[in-house]
Structures are given as C-alpha cells and as structure tokens.
Amino acid sequence: MPETILVVDDEPSLRETLAYNLKKQGYTVETADNGRRALESARRTPPDLILLDVMLPELDGIEVCRTLRHENFQGSIIMLTARDDEIDRVVGLEIGSDDYVTKPFSMRELMARVKAQLRRTEIIREELEKIKTSPLPQDLMAFGNLTINRSRREVLLDQEPLQLKPQEYDLLLFFGEHKGQMLTREFILERVWGWEYIGDSRTVDVHVRWLRQKVEHDSSNPIRIVTVRGGGYRFEG
Helix, strand or coil, X not given: CCCEEEEEXXXXXXXXXXXXXXXXXXXXXXXECCHHHHHHHHHHCCCXXXXXXXXXXXXXXXXXXXXXXXXXXXXXXXXXXXXCCHXXXXXXXXXXXXXXXXXXXXXXXXXXXXXHHHHHHHHHHHHHHHHHHCCXXXXXXXXXXEEEXXXXXXXXXXXXXXXXXXXXXXXXXXXXXXXXXEEEHHHHHHHHHCCCCCCCCHHHHHHHHXXXXXXXXXXXXXXXXXXXXXXXXXXXX
C-alpha cells in the first residue's frame, strides 16, 4: 500500500508541482492551502509524512507542527520555508519537525529527503513488529532511576513515563546501548537518523538538548549525557 503524503503550501504552483512529482514516485497525495485545513486533513486521515510550509494563512506551519505533535501525530514532518535562518531551523526541530528544507530547493533533493524519512519510519515499524513476535530478554535497560523498555518503546523516569518523540527515543536508546562510549555527532547522525538522511550534526545537538531537558535533573549541568570536548557525546547512564 503506497504511503500517503500531505502537501501543505499556499502557493498553488508549488503545491501542484510537489503533488505531481510525489504521485510520479508512487505516493498517495493530499493537499491543503492553509494551516487550518492541514490540521483537519491530518486529523481525519493521518498521513505518513507531511511537507509543511512555514508561512501559511490562518495557522502558520510552526503552530500546525506543534499542535500535531501535542496530539501525538507519529508521522514524519518536513518543514519548508523561504527563510534561510538558523533560528527558524532550530525552532522547527524543537517543536517536532524531522527535517527542514529551505526554498528554493531541488526536487531531486526533496524527494531524497522524503524517501529517507519514510524509510526511517518503516524501519521503526519493522523493529516494533520483531519485538512483538520475538521479545528479547534485554527488553529492559535500567540506568538508576531511568528505565528503557524496548518492547513498549517506553521510557520511565522515577517510575513515571516520559513523553518522548520517536527520534528522542531512538537517540536515548542508542546512547543506552553505547553507555560509556564517546560517540561523535557524525556517527550518531548516521546510526540514529540513517545514512540516507540529508542533514548536519546540528540536528544531533538540538535533540541532545531536548533529551537533557527530560532526563537530566539539571539540563544546564548534565551528568547523564555529557559533552566530550572536540568529539561528541558520552552517555554515563
């Protein structure tokens, strides 16, 4: 069954061009021309991926992304913007987008990013199915008051469940599997986001900061996920 992609942009020509190219790749495509319609469409039939313009009428893309993640939308979100601003990129990542593309962009690059995000989502689903059918004895990983339950993709802190987005969970699990090892940003990006992911190491920094806010007692003085000067990060457990 083909994946469904929701294209949200208020420029008719770009919206139609994106829809045309995605359909040529075999995807099912829905479209919306403003933020309110985007929310209605995503709630009615959750897509596998959303291409979401930042500057939209009624509700901007940032608010749409924030709302969907608050409602536990599990699909991928790639933000589109005409502004090449580092702050915009960081804000987009912090509210839950998976990738960020600046206009104008090449259609080939965008299709590669779409494919990479959908493949990553499929890998997560496959891993969940494997865990359900043949659970491993190492399902539980405990680090003091922090517990990772692989079979349920759940993390507990002081026995209370943490609300983690899929990439936050994947990153924390990867850290747990490599406790005590120095991991470079590039190695983390390749192993957690996948070799097909088109991005840079700043993505790792944003998600580490995000994780620290949830698993550290004092995120400004982390003791679990520590920075290795000139290298990357090390998980102390």
